[in-house]
Amino acid sequence: MSEQAINYEELVESYENRLLNQLRSHGVDLEFLEMWVPDEDSVSSILNMAEAAGAFGVEAFVIRVNRETLPSARTAELKDALAPISDVSIEDHEDHCLVHISSIKA
Template structure:
């Protein structure tokens, strides 16, 4: 997987900042996430992100997510949530993981 990982925590912080400081276009800089709204539950939030990507026609992306946001205990829950709409691979890197989401169904 050679694509650049999207930093999940920075993405959520950017969304929240724009929500508070902009009148419209609260979305993030990545076009395929224009319809994405973060959720307090990281599994639901990442699932929403994958669904938004699929609706936009994006086939794959990689997220860098801290263990604070997505503890190892939730990795199987994330795999199960994403399974019906995509392939998912989670690579553990100590304090964070890389979530590779590919073959996203539109």
């Protein structure tokens, strides 16, 4: 896939900043994430993101996640969580991974 990856940590930071500093529309720049609320658990948070994308009609996206946020040991857990609603492949890199989420069900 040649899509631009969404940086998970920057997204969460932006969300938290807007939540503290804006009264309304504290969502992020990507419209489908207006319905998304980050979770402290990265697997749940990414699953919530995929569900928001599906509800908005987005069929696919790529997210870049630091290994500190999503350790390699949790990769299978993320795949299992996403399996009922989408296809997922994970590209491993030394300090991060790229999570390719596609065929998202509405």
